[in-house]
Amino acid sequence: MSWRPPAWVILGLSSLLAVIPAPAAxxxxxxxxxxxxxxxxxxxxxxxxxxxxSRGIGVERRLGLGATEIAxxxxxxxxxxxxxxxxxxxxxxxxxQTPQGTAAQVYRRVSRAFRERWAIRWxxxxxxxxxxxxxxxxxxxxxxxxSNLTDLxxxxxxxxxxxxxxxxxxPDGLPGLQEHYDLRIVEVRSLLQGVxxxxxxxxxxxxxxxxxxxxxxxxxxLIVLEDDLNFFPxxxxxxxxxxxxWKTRPDAIRAxxxxxxxxxxxxxxxxxxxxxxxxxxxxxxxxxxLADMGLVEGxxxxxxxxxxxxxxxxxxxxxxxxxETLRLTxxxxxxxxxxxxxxxxxxxxxxxVLERARKGAEWVIRGVGLLQTIPSIALLAFMIPLLGIGVVxxxxxxxxxxxxxxxxxxxxxxxxxxxxxxxxxxxLGMTDGQILTYIRFPLAIPxxxxxxxxxxxxxxxxxxxxxxxxxxxxxDPIVAGLALSDSRMILSGAIPAAVLAFLVxxxxxxxxxxxxxxxxxxxx
Amino acid sequence: xxxxxxxxxxFSREIGCEAGSTTLSLxxxxxxxxxxxxxxxxxxxxxxxxxxxxxxxxSLSVAKGEVMALVGESGAGKTTLLRxxxxxxxxxxxxxxxxxxxxxxxxxxxxxxxIGYVQQEGGLLPHWTVLRNTALxxxxxxxxxxxxxxxxxxxxxxLPPEEFGHRRPRExxxxxxxxxxxxxxxxxxPEIILLDEPFRALDAITRAxxxxxxxxxxxxxxxxxxxxxxxxxxxxxxxxxxAVLRAGRFEQVASPTELRASPSxxxxxxxxxxxxxxxxx
Numbered sequence: 001m002s003w004r005p006p007a008w009v010i011l012g013l014s015s016l017l018a019v020i021p022a023p024a025a026x027x028x029x030x031x032x033x034x035x036x037x038x039x040x041x042x043x044x045x046x047x048x049x050x051x052x053x054s055r056g057i058g059v060e061r062r063l064g065l066g067a068t069e070i071a072x073x074x075x076x077x078x079x080x081x082x083x084x085x086x087x088x089x090x091x092x093x094x095x096x097q098t099p100q101g102t103a104a105q106v107y108r109r110v111s112r113a114f115r116e117r118w119a120i121r122w123x124x125x126x127x128x129x130x131x132x133x134x135x136x137x138x139x140x141x142x143x144x145x146x147s148n149l150t151d152l153x154x155x156x157x158x159x160x161x162x163x164x165x166x167x168x169x170x171p172d173g174l175p176g177l178q179e180h181y182d183l184r185i186v187e188v189r190s191l192l193q194g195v196x197x198x199x200x201x202x203x204x205x206x207x208x209x210x211x212x213x214x215x216x217x218x219x220x221x222l223i224v225l226e227d228d229l230n231f232f233p234x235x236x237x238x239x240x241x242x243x244x245x246w247k248t249r250p251d252a253i254r255a256x257x258x259x260x261x262x263x264x265x266x267x268x269x270x271x272x273x274x275x276x277x278x279x280x281x282x283x284x285x286x287x288x289x290l291a292d293m294g295l296v297e298g299x300x301x302x303x304x305x306x307x308x309x310x311x312x313x314x315x316x317x318x319x320x321x322x323x324e325t326l327r328l329t330x331x332x333x334x335x336x337x338x339x340x341x342x343x344x345x346x347x348x349x350x351x352x353v354l355e356r357a358r359k360g361a362e363w364v365i366r367g368v369g370l371l372q373t374i375p376s377i378a379l380l381a382f383m384i385p386l387l388g389i390g391v392v393x394x395x396x397x398x399x400x401x402x403x404x405x406x407x408x409x410x411x412x413x414x415x416x417x418x419x420x421x422x423x424x425x426x427x428l429g430m431t432d433g434q435i436l437t438y439i440r441f442p443l444a445i446p447x448x449x450x451x452x453x454x455x456x457x458x459x460x461x462x463x464x465x466x467x468x469x470x471x472x473x474x475x476d477p478i479v480a481g482l483a484l485s486d487s488r489m490i491l492s493g494a495i496p497a498a499v500l501a502f503l504v505x506x507x508x509x510x511x512x513x514x515x516x517x518x519x520x521x522x523x524x
Numbered sequence: 525x526x527x528x529x530x531x532x533x534x535f536s537r538e539i540g541c542e543a544g545s546t547t548l549s550l551x552x553x554x555x556x557x558x559x560x561x562x563x564x565x566x567x568x569x570x571x572x573x574x575x576x577x578x579x580x581x582x583s584l585s586v587a588k589g590e591v592m593a594l595v596g597e598s599g600a601g602k603t604t605l606l607r608x609x610x611x612x613x614x615x616x617x618x619x620x621x622x623x624x625x626x627x628x629x630x631x632x633x634x635x636x637x638x639i640g641y642v643q644q645e646g647g648l649l650p651h652w653t654v655l656r657n658t659a660l661x662x663x664x665x666x667x668x669x670x671x672x673x674x675x676x677x678x679x680x681x682x683l684p685p686e687e688f689g690h691r692r693p694r695e696x697x698x699x700x701x702x703x704x705x706x707x708x709x710x711x712x713x714p715e716i717i718l719l720d721e722p723f724r725a726l727d728a729i730t731r732a733x734x735x736x737x738x739x740x741x742x743x744x745x746x747x748x749x750x751x752x753x754x755x756x757x758x759x760x761x762x763x764x765x766x767a768v769l770r771a772g773r774f775e776q777v778a779s780p781t782e783l784r785a786s787p788s789x790x791x792x793x794x795x796x797x798x799x800x801x802x803x804x805x
Binding site for chain 2: 418424426427429434439517519
């Protein structure tokens with residue numbers, strides 16, 4: 001069947017595109033600094049940003065990008081200019097090569113391969129390594145006499161492992177480790193970074209993968225088992241720089257290179273501890289670190305804040321952030337409304353068309369439903385090569401997620417509209433087109449609106465994940481809060497998001513009353 | 525003969541023929557010779573739904589101005605037979621004509637707009653007012669003043685438009701809704717009306733009132749009526765002739781008097797007895 005979109009559909013779509021901001025001009029714009037979503041990456045990226053700013057270079061921060069894949073794709077496609085990465089991760093997770101060689105050899109291999117394949121540069125290492133640290137409780141180490149990974153092999157079958165999901169899957173993670181040390185850890189639980197230490201301390205698990213520089217190992221009094229047979233590749237931290245920044249901004253490259261060799265493991269661990277254990281703001285911690293290195297001017301004497309100042313009550317904290325929250329909320333609203341409007345403008349006419357072509361309808365709807373089953377993070381990662389990072393791919397992903405409930409409800413509502421009324425209208429000489437326009441569509445409005453409301457509430461929630469690809473919104477404090485184990489920060493995003501979902505549903509409920517033809521009472 | 529050519533004129537004006545003017549002029553020529561062209565005609569109709577034989581070689585003819593009732597149990601094929609005439613059902617074999625014209629030469633949409641129709645359960649559009657519902661067919665046919673025609677039809681069925689015109693179907697009683705459905709069928713002043721169980725699902729008093737109202741109305745406006753009902757008493761009260769249908773075949777087609785006096789099959793007799801209308805009484 002042939003169907004031409006009515007003028008208002010085309011108009012709607014083009015006005016939708018007009019709302020999406022065009023990509024910023026590449027020349028002399030701010031340097032875009034990214035990070036991955038864990039505290040050390042936040043601190044390092046913030047140090048990059050501050051040293052650039054102190055040298056008079058404009059900076060835009062895109063911190064907390066989803067994971068290695070998202071941050072790297074963002075760098076490769078020019079959506080960000082620089083982020084902190086680890087040589088071992090570059091070797092194994094990005095290049096898919098086998099982990100072997102000394103720290104210097106690995107650094108040379110990754111920098112050559114990245115330069116040749118993508119024109120991405122590894123600046124000189126920052127000076128510390130952050131490798132995986134396999135850790136156990138102190139009493140386990142004492143009871144079983146563990147000091148290195150070889151000691152572990154005789155008792156591993158009694159231990160319950162709690163590892164991060166990517167460690168369980170990566171060749172430089174659990175599979176390789178088990179083989180290298182002939183370990184037989186039978187029971188393995190997949191745990192996120194934020195809960196792993198707590199689970200180990202409580203005895204839920206007996207062995208975890210930590211980071212050698214993280215601040216929590218000391219706090220929970222854990223013993224790190226030595227990698228005595230050198231399984232883990234060297235993980236030297238360094239800034240990785242995209243081709244555009246390398247070519248056009250020697251001043252920025254110079255500024256970032258000043259950090260080379262300035263951070264040893266002890267210093268980095270101390271910085272991580274201030275954020276993870278002492279709950280200090282990572283911006284302050286980064287500024288202090290740069291000041292201590294003499295790279296920027298800072299307060300000669302650090303003011304030790306009162307504990308109450310550091311941890312104000314939640315309400316005070318939220319109130320203090322109100323302007324920021326307002327800004328994030330309006331960005332969130334933009335993401336939700338634009339994607340929802342787009343999905344409505346596409347899914348409703350599509351549902352009407354499908355009602356006329358019922359044979360194919362179920363397949364089309366199932367196909368759209370399949371989109372719903374793609375994990376949001378995966379969908380966002382797929383988008384980066386096509387659309388980069390930021391608002392545009394987030395809108396597209398949210399648009400795709402909103403389609404299904406609206407399409408399903410439109411189709412069902414149109415198809416199942418009052419059979420007697422439809423039949424009698426046909427018997428009196430209404431054409432199929434008139435039946436659709438004057439009967440099926442008006443009668444389906446309550447069902448269609450229910451689909452829009454479902455989509456809206458889902459979108460408000462899903463839009464928080466947009467922070468993983470740097471689109472902003474209320475996901476920003478949630479992602480950062482998760483990375484920094486800061487529950488107040490998480491709540492400062494989660495509470496407004498919940499309120500927003502409630503309000504959006506309420507407003508759409510009012511709209512439903514307005515657009516529902518009288519004679520069909522809402523809520524009957 | 526004069527009456528039939530009037531039906532023919534109406535249909536030649538309102539329906540048109542897919543086959544074009546040749547068929548029409550042939551038909552016109554036919555009219556001058558024939559005195560027996562029925563308003564509704566069905567010959568040797570067979571209709572199956574899957575394996576079920578719904579109409580088994582049925583023939584029926586309704587004269588201009590006649591009120592014909594189709595009586596039978598549910599599943600007897602009454603509604604299927606009724607819907608042959610507005611092309612909502614296509615027979616597997618047999619010929620169907622309206623005003624002497626074979627229906628398969630007529631545009632179905634224009635045919636339907638020219639025939640009044642009351643569906644089971646009324647089938648009013650729930651989101652339209654009573655007036656707009658009633659004005660549906662005049663509006664579809666782009667007639668001069670649909671609302672005036674609708675108001676006139678509403679008055680005919682005893683619902684003053686000033687009081688009822690702005691209401692929605694859900695604000696009416698069951699009997700009032702059936703009256704609106706009837707007004708909707710009448711509004712465009714069709715020559716032929718098809719009624720499918722117009723009195724079903726009404727309480728006894730409402731039903732009796734409505735039957736009486738419809739009876740006097742039909743007498744007054746003189747249209748051709750084919751009405752389906754499963755209640756033989758209503759049929760005997762209203763119809764000029766009653767056709768008793770059982771399992772896709774006619775048991776008897778006769779006037780109420782004849783039917784009462786001499787039921788031709790045990791089934792018809794049983795039907796009459798059960799309704800307390802048998803000759804024995």
